[in-house]
Amino acid sequence: MTSLFTWENCQIDKKSPDSVRPVALSTDRSTAWLGPNLHVEGDLTGAEDLLIDGSIKGMIQLRDHKLTVGMPAKLTADINAREVVVYGCVQGNVYATGRIEIKKGGSVIGNLRTAQVMIDDGADFRGSIEIDKSATEETDKETLSRKASAGALS
Numbered sequence: 428m429t430s431l432f433t434w435e436n437c438q439i440d441k442k443s444p445d446s447v448r449p450v451a452l453s454t455d456r457s458t459a460w461l462g463p464n465l466h467v468e469g470d471l472t473g474a475e476d477l478l479i480d481g482s483i484k485g486m487i488q489l490r491d492h493k494l495t496v497g498m499p500a501k502l503t504a505d506i507n508a509r510e511v512v513v514y515g516c517v518q519g520n521v522y523a524t525g526r527i528e529i530k531k532g533g534s535v536i537g538n539l540r541t542a543q544v545m546i547d548d549g550a551d552f553r554g555s556i557e558i559d560k561s562a563t564e565e566t567d568k569e570t571l572s573r574k575a576s577a578g579a580l581s
Contacts, residue, residue, distance in 0.1 A: 437501065437516035437534045437551075463499045471504075479515075490524075498532065505537075513550075520554075 458476040461467070465481035472488040480497035487494060489508040496502060500515035510525045513533040521527055523541040531549035540557040 458493075463497075496533070511541075 458478055459473065461477065461479045461481045461483075463480040467481070467483045468485060470486045470488070471483060473492065474489075476493040476495075477487075477489055478495045478497055479500045479502065481499075482501045482503075484503045487502070487504050487506045487508070489506075491509050493510040493512070494506060494508040496511070496513045496515045496517055498514045502515070502517045503519060504517070505519045506517070506521045506523075508523050510527075511521050511523045512528045512530065513521075513535055514530045516534045518536045520537045521535060521539050521541075523539075525541070526543035526545065527539050527541045528545045529535050529547065529550040529552055531547040533547075534551040536551075536553045538554045538557070539552075540559050542558065542560050544556055544558070546552055
């Protein structure tokens with residue numbers, strides 16, 4: 428018997444002390460925020476880290492950046508980012524060149540493709556996982572190439 432995904436299945440216990448939302452954002456990078464009362468339909472692309480507490484239907488492209496899906500967030504989207512951390516609910520496929528984390532209380536209904544994956548106890552995941560180390564190796568080669576070019580220019 429297959430169960431259908433409904434947002435009612437994606438309930439987050441906001442009173443539980445174990446349901447932790449991200450409190451500190453990285454200070455070394457710029458992080459944009461999509462608040463809980465914002466709802467986006469369509470594709471979202473960006474060149475900075477992003478914290479989403481609202482809802483999105485579409486596709487999210489943050490290739491070289493981190494996406495954090497906050498506790499109140501509800502996404503129906505395919506995601507492509509460097510790193511994805513899920514505290515809320517995602518329905519869609521997730522691709523990350525670095526790592527994907529599904530935190531306690533977080534939910535992903537879809538397939539994961541990444542170099543590293545971490546799923547906490549109490550997280551909900553339904554789908555398949557493909558470990559793809561080649562994406563990380565390609566990113567490392569690009570970084571070394573950029574550093575070498577920058578060194579040659581100095």
